[in-house]
Amino acid sequence: MPNVPTDLKYTREHEWAKQDGARVRVGITAYAQEQLGDVVFVELPKVGARVTAKKPFGVVESVKAVSDLFAPVSGEVVEVNADLPNKPETVNQDPYGRGWMIVIAPSNVGEWDTLLTAAQYEEFLAQGGH
Amino acid sequence: MDTPLKRTPLYDAHVKAGARMVPFGGWEMPVQYAGIVEEHRTVRSAVGLFDVSHMGEFEIAGPDALAVLQYLTTNDVAALQDGQVQYSVLCYPNGTIVDDLTVYRLGPDRFMLTVNAGNIDKDWAWVNQSTERGTKARWRNVSEETGLIAVQGPKAETLVGRVADRDVTKLGYYRFVRGTVRGVSTLVSRTGYTGEDGFELYVPAADTARLWAALLDLGRADGAAPIGLGARDTLRLEMKYALYGNDIDETTNALEAGLGWVVKPAKGDFIGRDALEKVRAEGVRRKLVGLEMVDKAVARHGYAVHKAGRPVGVVTSGSYGPSVDRYIAMAYVETALAAIGTALDVEVRGQAKAARVVRTPFYPSRVKKAG
Structure with a gap:
């Protein structure tokens, strides 16, 4: 079973969300990067962009496939991982660490509670993950 | 109703090796084992084994x-x-x-x-x-009774040479010889779809799994590994080899696809000759070219190609090329825009991304020359 850190929350589209003070850091899970295979391209929004929960905020491409990235919570993008466009393989190597994608300043704190807990996400994966 | 997917004689070996199996052309085939990029590099630097028994x-x-x-x-x-x-x-x-x-x-x-x-x-x-x-x-359709293993890479000659009863080092490109390989009756063909030196081994279906296992085992010292269809695709893309269903099909003619070198009207009549003679006389309207992305973006099959906002063609294959470390593609574009160096745009998710027509193959071919 892929690694599912207990201090994160998750979406059914396989993003993770981490509370970072009042902000939320976002990436894709170990399961997601395994399913994608070699990540060769990452497209992220600019700092200042607005993102909406459950809506695409960017794109990740593996050799074979194009996948949307979904925002776990709504808000303003306050940080973007500038290393990823030049080193997309970081997403495979360290999905929960250096492979982070954006940091959001949430506009609706209530959305946090709608995300899956680690236990719920593990259960979701056990059922097939889709 | 879905037709059940067909399996090659190596299906069990792929599953056991942990390959990710996917549907391809009606077959259940391995798309990757260790990872597409790693497998691609194995073929360019050592030797890879491909199950192409579905052909x-x-x-x-x-x-x-x-x-x-x-x-x-x-x-x-x-x-x-x-x-x-x-x-x-x-x-x-x-x-x-x-x-x-x-x-x-x-x-x-x-x-x-x-x-x-x-x-x-x-x-x-x-x-x-x-x-x-x-x-x-x-x-006679001998597809079902025939297994096919491609052995491709700079170490392919060493590996096949060690197990074949014939001197394969003398075998020229696009030549074949019959012999036995590890006791298996084999048609050894010096052909491939990767741009590397290598062989395609036609063997009885019943012996394919045994030969596959033996080649993997004996090739370990040469760095041999099984390679999935994912790397097969990136390897052929770097060579600009056409893939049927992507770059060529019933809507593309052989001349615009750049296959004029295998169209020989002087030999006499053949199906398509008159039409191709007419195309040749009038000149092709579009050409299959190699594109390199200038902007960071991956061009994919079906994406539109533009020139100054005007649609001028379509991408037929595109990906990241691991050996060239660039985003590359093949596309049909209007003949007037097919010259090397021409600046074009590929429409990626509604945005124009800069590309240019480049010389192909994208990566230098290392196939053995005819002998």
Whole structure:
């Protein structure tokens, strides 16, 4: 079973969300990067962009496939991982660490509670993950 | 209703090796084992083994076999000697493509055709329908009884040389020899789809798994590893080798696809000849070119190509090329815009991303030259 850190929350589209003070850091899970295979391209929004929960905020491409990235919570993008466009393989190597994608300043704190807990996400994966 | 997917003799070996299996052309095939990029590099730097048993093989034998093939295929089959292989195309009367294939001359009136897996049924119907009744030549579809293992990479000669009872080091590109490999009766062909030196080993289906295991085992010292269809695709893309269903199909003619080098009207009549002669005389309207992305973006099959906002073509294949470390693509573009260096745009998710026409292959071919 892929690694599912207990201090994160998750979406059914396989993003993770981490509370970072009042902000939320976002990436894709170990399961997601395994399913994608070699990540060769990452497209992220600019700092200042607005993102909406459950809506695409960017794109990740593996050799074979194009996948949307979904925002776990709504808000303003306050940080973007500038290393990823030049080193997309970081997403495979360290999905929960250096492979982070954006940091959001949430506009609706209530959305946090709608995300899956680690236990719920593990259960979701056990059922097939889709 | 879905037709159940077919499996090659190596299905169990792939599953056991932890391959990710996917549907491809009606077959359940390994798309990757260790990872596409790593497998791609294994083939460029050492040697990779590919299960291509899903491909189809037809044999034709009889006094009229040559005449039948001359009429069905675009290349000049009369130029083949025993032990030689030829790349060729089956065309419709309008010059578009039924399939691309290789033709093996097994004997003066005996040949084998290797066709794409997804086209076996269509091609089988086509070659039978297009062979006049009463012609003294008989077709045999030997796809099911034939396994096919491609051994590709700079160490391929070392590996195959160690296990074959024939001196394969003397075998030239697009030449073949019959022999035994680890005791398995094999047609050893110096061909491939990667741009590396290598071989394709045609073996009885029942012996394929045994030979596969032996090659992997014996090749370990050479860095041999199994390679999935994912890397097969990036390897062929770096060579700008056409893939049927992506770059060529029933809507593209052989000349615009850049396959004019296997269209030989001087040999006499063949299906598609008149149409292709007309295209040649008038000049092709579009050409299959190699594109390199200037902006960071991945061009994919079906994406539109623009010039100053005007649609001028379409991407047929595109990905990241691991050996060139660039985003590369193949696309049909208007002939006037096909020159090397031409600046174009690929529409990626509604945005114009800069690209330019580049020389191909994208990565230098290292196939062994004809000998």
